[in-house]
Amino acid sequence: MATPGSESIWLWLGTAGMTLGTLFFIARGWGVKDEKEQRFYIITIFITTIASAAYFSMATGFGLTQVEVGTQVLDIYWARYADWLFTTPLLLLDLALLAGANRNTIYTLVGLDVFMIGTGLAGAFASSAPARIAWWAISTVALLFLLYFLVEALSEAAKTQTESVRKLTNTLRNMIIVLWLAYPVVWILGTEGTVGFLPLYVETAAFMVLDLTAKVGFGVVLLRSHSILEEAGQTTPAAATAD
Template structure:
């Protein structure tokens, strides 16, 4: 659709957020260059791609490419920002990967988190794309159910891994996890009151809300994680005997 069909607040918020995400990717790149450990480089790569991908999808939505229009059962038209869900389908698993790697989680736990996350985003897209109101809320409930399971894993499972690497890492992990959990908890609430749900909040305000959440979750969280990695002893360390680098996990 043509971007001139957006209200001014939505239009400029999309452009400003695209630029902010691009700047955020550069900031994380500069921050990552200061970290010389193998673990730090791994996190830097993941963290940089998150706002870079988000910048691309926000640019697509600002240009009208990442947006479509559907007709609801009652005859009214509804905008679906599918570019937002395409963004989340890639960036939110990367955020969980960043957090899980920081905790030192095993592959099974990481795979479980990533699978749950993709399921959550896909079913959320089904909710946004459904013409029937009942179907929209049903898919929202399914998506929210996956989110609850993700919360269980990051609060009940990941701390066990982080604790095995000492109190400093466990404390930093807890702060990062809590920040991400609070931010992510706001997303389904905004969906319910926004244009895809009850339409209590208009499109422009909804777009600003998602933009603030996205920038905080993708840039601020990434910077905080890289800062934590830089201040801690590396989770991966060279052994005094042997020929290479081994992982504690």
């Protein structure tokens, strides 16, 4: 299936942006020797690599299908959900490792995230408008639980980190909160939510900008300081005394 021309430009821009981000992260992390720091580069590089492949598939028409909803035929970019299913847990893993979160916290975050994406995918393929909106509501509630847990758990975990690591954790956490809250708004107002207030090309452009900011932008902020990443996992003297 061919990608509609008006949306194609945004998908190719997304492909280029994710690819350039991947190359930038590879170049920046090339000489990193510290193993703890390397893991942040590895995770972040996989995030943008997966996203660039997903955008390429959408731009070339492979990641596109159609779903009949009543009298409407909706263009659904299923590759977008495949992207999110892999990249959003990796984003949370990056953030959780920076904050020094324990495994149970990571498992909970990833579980909520996968449930959120899975129910969103169900909404994208539902064949009636009420069912689509119901699945959207379920996915959005899961997102709210996820963000609440993100604030509570990571704030607690980051208390034992150095001040610079805490500040970076808070910055990235706030980025995720703001950006991720925008996704369900674009979805419900766009063609997939059947409201159609946002035409497909605007919806595609909005998702592309959000994706680039949430992945490449997130990575740039995370990896901008080698010294802060080296501090990740080091407890402050006060925390060590309390332990």
